[in-house]
Amino acid sequence: MSLDNKAPVAPAPSDFIRDIVAQHVAGKKYPQIHTRFPPEPNGYLHIGHAKSICLNFGIAHEFGGICNLRMDDTNPTKEDVEYVDSITEDVNWLLSGWADRNLGLKPKGKTPETIAEEGKRDFYLEAVVPLQTPDAKSQTLEAFYASDYFDQLYDYAEQLVEKGKAYVCDLTPEETDEYRRNAKESPYRSRPVAENLDLFQRMKKGEFPDGKRSLRAKIQVDSPNVWLRDPLLYRIRHADHHHTGGKWCIYPMYDFAHCLSDYIEGITHSICTLEFEVHRPLYDWILESLNLPRPLPHQYEFARLSLGYTVMSKRKLMQLVNEKLVSGWNDPRMPTISGIRRRGVTPEALRAFAYNIGITKYNGITDVAVLEHAIREDLNKRALRRLAVLHPIKVVLTNYPEGKTEELDAINNPENPDAGTRKIPFSRELYIEQDDFKEVPPPKFFRLKPGGEVRLKYAYIIKCDEVVKDASGKIVELRCTADLDSKSGGATAARKVKGTIHWVSAAHAIDAECRLYDRLFTEAEPEKDGRDFKSVLNPHSLEVVTAKCEPSLKDARPEVRYQFERLAYFALDKDSSLAPNASRLIFNRTITLRDTWAKEAQKH
């Protein structure tokens, strides 16, 4: 392979977190960089998670490290395997062809190993990188689960109790809140170690009902940082867990589980969003209180993604799903990864977007145009061009012989000559787009108009002679004459005609359902000034039409992207049937082409 003509290498991303990691790498602070992506399986992943995935896996990828996929599943009442499955699928999709070599998993069912060293006990669970580990194929691998560490976390909790750094508290949830708000010590704070140990063990055995007691860290009740005011480490929850079943009735809190899960997996850089910034002292306190033998992970925070014309929180997305305002988590209008994927966006486009928006600590709102640009740029390079008419109007070429059919050559992708050409049939009766004809044309309209000429892409220049209307005045047909010498490559082919429009031969056209998606909301900030986001749902976010398509589209494939020329990019929906005898084509409009004419037309 020649290196002379190499593709431009994208500059390595740079941001404050990567700068820190780069310093650590240069200073050889860690043998290997190890990050993690830790979603809670209580909903589907969205584009905000995509930003986090691109950051965490991107760092692992750029610095030769590993990023563990970990289910952060410490709350049995909210989590479900449905979400575990969707998360796994979405992560694999986004990583494919990029950082899949840096994905850290573990053998199915494996839990941390206990390492005894110099009289010290240590818990460690090593990552297996499927594409880098020789025998990985012989093992069944799965994501890490925080719930796989419940035994070890319990052990750590007991250690804290024994050190006098944690105690069992009998305050009710309401009392605990009140005491914490008022920086007041719990009356159970100085309970003896032996009693704490006994009580904690009995909590584990299930002797107490939910909320009756809790395990609390003994830190500083009057700390200005509320997360240091003796935070809860364990709560009682008599509930089955999607991954550990009925084994436990006490569950660790996020703060306790997360830092120790990071430690157990040997994470070096634990990257999370800004709202956890105030938790960092607690993250460090727990780890430092346990005299752990291996290097401790450190937490770094960045701003989560906010995107215009959408909502991002799982709660609100779930609301849209539950109230049937969309067809499901993977509705192509949803900002979920599965919705975006179904819409036809490629992982490359999503990654380019994540790269373009950068990483900072500033909470801003990213313009959707940035996403749309990344999608168009990607699709422009890869999409196969096809002719299809979404809103047809019949055209009859009065001087073209009845029954005659020509096969015309059409270019599959002007951006990529290797994509080749195809034949499209031409005949006397055609469909063109309703928007491409105006009986009373606005200024600068260079499409078809009465007495006007337009080029049919790959075919002839035609002139509109007559507009046929029905009794109600609706246009039903345009009668035109073709300049029979003007066919592409013909005698008068070079004639200058301002407009070129797309068309399909009526007799040869095939039908396809096209789902025309638009933004889900009419406002860039659906919740601005406290308004209900559902009050600004876009009533036109989905329009379904039956399009007239050129016949080659009968061979459409789900993994291929199409551009219906002059209109938009489309991808086959999973609801399509490709069975030869029961074929049903459904296309999702991924995104429209840029339309400067629409902007121009609006001026008048």
Added chain:
RNA sequence: UGCCCGAUGGUGUAACGGUAGCACAGCAGACUCUGAAUCUGUUUGUCAUGGUUCAAAUCCAUGUCGGGCAGCCA
């Protein structure tokens, strides 16, 4: 209210004491058998006030504005 964090064109980001740059959006033009793509040009910015310095977007102080936290959620 307390604590924490942030502030660079319309939006998002770079500049790490030494020429304020990039992307998107916008505008204007070229090209065009996609009003796409491509190409060219271009409008617009360091929150405020002091201080340190030869020199401040950058360091310091104060203020303003914005965000976060104060679940037995994560």
